[in-house]
Every structure is written in C-alpha cells, then in structure tokens.
Amino acid sequence: MSSSGSSAFSEVNLKVAQAGEILGLKPGVISSLSSCEREVVISIPLRRGDDVEVLTGYRVQHSSARGPRKGGIRFHQDVDLDEVRALASLMTWKTALIDVPFGGAKGGVAVDPAKLSPIEKEEVIRRWTRSLVHVLGHHRDIPAPDMGTDAQSMAWLMDEFHRLEGFQPACVTGKPVQLFGAPGREEATGRGVARIAAETLKQNDVKVKGATVAIQGFGNVGRFAALVCQELGMKVIAVSDVSGGIHDKKGIDIESIFHVKTLAEVESDNRIGASEVLEIECDVLIPAALGGVINEKNVSQINATFIVEGANQPITHTADRELRTQGVIIVPDILANSGGVMGSYFEWTQNIQEFSWPVDKFRRELDTRMEKAFGNVNKVSRKFSVDLRTAAFIVSVERVAGAFELRGSLV
Ligand code: NAD
Secondary structure (H helix, E strand, C coil), rough: CCCCCHHHHHHHHHHHHHHHHHHCCCCHHHHCCCCCCEEEEEEEEEEEEEEEEEEEEEEEEEEEECCCCEEEEECCCCCCHHHHHHHHHHHHHHHHHHHCCCEEEEEEEEECHHHHCCCHHHHHHHHHHHHHHHHHHHHHHHEEECCCHHHHHHHHHHHHHHHHCCHHHHHHCCCCCCCCCCCCHHHHHHHHHHHHHHHHHHHHCCCCCCCCCEEECHHHHHHHHHHHHHCCCCEEEEEECCCCEEEECCCHHHHHHHHCHHHHCCCCEEEEECCCCCCCCCEEECCCCCCCCCCCCCCHHCCCEEECCCCCEEEHHHHHHHHHHHCEEEEEEHHHHHHHHHHCCCCHHHHHHHCCCCCHHHHHHHHHHHHHHHHHHHHHHHHHHCCCCHHHHHHHHHHHHHHHHHCCCCC
C-alpha cells in the first residue's frame, strides 16, 4: 500500500489506463497490460540460532511482450505482493521507455537486511534462487540488485544458478566486476539520475552550475547521484539516509563522505532528520530511498522547483497531482532511474558475447541513450500537452501494446 492508502500496483495501473485511453487502445488490451503474467510466492526457512524463522519471498513477472523479464530483488521488511507487482510493472514500462529488449519483473524478500548476518543473507539469496530457478534464466527472467541487495548478493545468486543449470553469467546483472559484472553498472542508476537532472535544468533554462540539490537516500542510487551531480557542477546542499541527514547551504563535499557506511558517521553541526531533507528549499529534489515518501501529509512542505525520482514511486498519486498544480516539474521514475536497467542491458549483452566494454564506452553509451529517452519524452509531452509522467507512459504503453498485438496476444 502507498501511504495514501491506495495500492501501489493500482497507482501504476491508473497511469497505464490513462495512457491507453489517450492512445485509443481496446479495453481488453489495457486490462492485459494491467495484469501480471506470473506470480510466485515462496517460503524461505532460515536457521536462526537453534530455531527456524520462515521468511516470505516473491518473484512477479509482469510482461515478456518485448523480451525476457528483467528486474531487481528487494530485501526490506515492508515488501509485499502488491509492492512487488507494482515494481514489476514499472520495469515493463521502464525497459520499453528506454527501448531495450526486455520485459518487466521484480522480486523480493520480506526481511530487514540490517538484521541478517552475511551468512544468513547468503543463505536467503541461495534459497530464493533454488526455489525460483525454473522461472529464471538469461532468456527468461534476469534479476539484479535493488534496495537491500548488492553486487555480492548477485554473485551468490549466479553461483547458485550455475550449480543448478551450468555456466550462464548473463542469468543475473549487477554482479561484481571481478565476476562478469560490467565496469560502470554499479554507478549507472545514480549517474543516469544526475544526467537527467542536468538535462531537466537545461530544458527549463536554469543554469546547471551552482543549481542546488537535496537527496534523500545515500545508498547505491543516492550516493552516485550526489557524486555525479557534483561533478556536473551542481551544489549538493542536503543528503539523508535512514540514520538522519546533513544540510549545508554552502554545499557538501560528496567525495569526502562518499565511502561512509551511514551518514551518522559524518561530523556536522547541521544535522537534520531523515525526512526533513524532502522539505529543504532547493532547485532539484532527488528522493532516492523509499516509495510513497512524498504524500498528502508533507506535500505542502515541498520547496523544490524540480523533482527527479531516483526511487521507484516516491510520490503518491494525490501528491503528484498537487505538486503539478503548484507548478513543480516532476521527472518520473521510469525515466529518471532507468540508467540502472540500461546498464544491466549492457552487462547482459556483454556476458552473452563474452566480451567487455571499457568504462568510458559504457558511460558514453549510457549518457547518449538516457538523453535520447529524455528528449523523446519531452517531445511527446509537448505533442499531447501532458506532464512528463503521462508522456513517459504514452511512449512505453504504445511500445508494449504494439508488441503484444503483433505477437497475437499469446505472450
Ligand atoms: P540501497 O539499499 O542501496 O539504499 C537505500 C538508501 O535509502 C540507504 O541509504 C538507506 O539508509 C536509505 N533509507 C532507507 N529508509 C530511509 C528513510 N526512511 N529515510 C531516509 N533514507 C532512508 O537502495 P538503492 O539501490 O539505492 O535503491 C533506492 C531506490 O532506488 C529504491 O526505490 C529502488 O527501487 C530504486 N532503484 C534502484 C536501482 C538500482 O540500480 N539500485 C535502480 C532503479 C531504481
């Protein structure tokens, strides 16, 4: 459930239906695009001391109309089937929007990753893989990291998959560079978010150099977004993670704090709360932690001109409408954070060809393709006189519906 009380999956489907109606799709096609092809729920018994705790795990495959399903695995205590459905569906729209040959999927385990020892985490990943191996594979469904999982988790997943199915490094992306990972993949989501932030400023005649940025989340996405925003000349004035945050109007030196485990380790006279960062006055706000963090409770406190969605679904449907009325320009998740799956696509193709790109080529390709997707969404937004989120859904729904119809609805 989103914090507005409506389901996260139904919020995505509202956008799908809206885009489908604008495109004149048949109601049956819209319903098909609003359902998931396959949903698997598993139990994961985990040895804890001399007892066993049973965790619940998920893999939801939303669509394979445009290619093998693709999507991350989230470890978080609030993971449930509705959230995984919503995230799986967002992957379908994201991969279509950036025009890579994938469908959409998502997985998760309802567990607080901070309460798992490394050995327990490895056991959960291996068990998740064993239980789901029949629906996974480099031409079926390819997992990747998400909140609470990382490159090491993907290495365990690949190893378990190899034991069961033989050598197939393209079965998972986001792996360590020493183990078939692509140099550049780890930073790709945050890099894409920062590049899109810069493009948004330029498009709206705001100078990139010196533009102020506030970021919620200092994990994979938030950290690299902060670093690349700084490299591009923006001034990051606030960052926060689950432990709280820091605010400095003069700008924070991101390089100096990049490697901290949590922001609690950073000495600062200007500490703020974890959610306070959302209310800081700034040009660009980047929510890069949880879903539903901008909602009816705090929407009137938002003080940003632009919001670039690093996280998936950080703004509820109602808050989105309210912000647009206030004139805030929102770059939607399926565009803003698509650098991750773009990078995964590069890793997957390189694994299949058993070939590796240098990181410069990876970055160049990523930047060029992200800018192309951004330009296309802007063009459609002007053509239909709609906001960027609606425009992004128009582009992707048209592509997925086209593939669905051409394949004879048999996917
Ligand atoms: P992560 O686990 O690496 O980091 C999450 C960060 O959020 C951490 O810094 C954590 O402390 C912080 N956080 C958690 N609860 C918080 C709270 N209540 N207030 C403030 N901060 C809080 O996760 P990630 O991979 O960076 O993913 C972040 C978001 O981006 C998720 O919504 C994810 O779905 C989305 N995303 C990730 C990728 C990717 O490639 N990793 C790709 C696309 C989208």
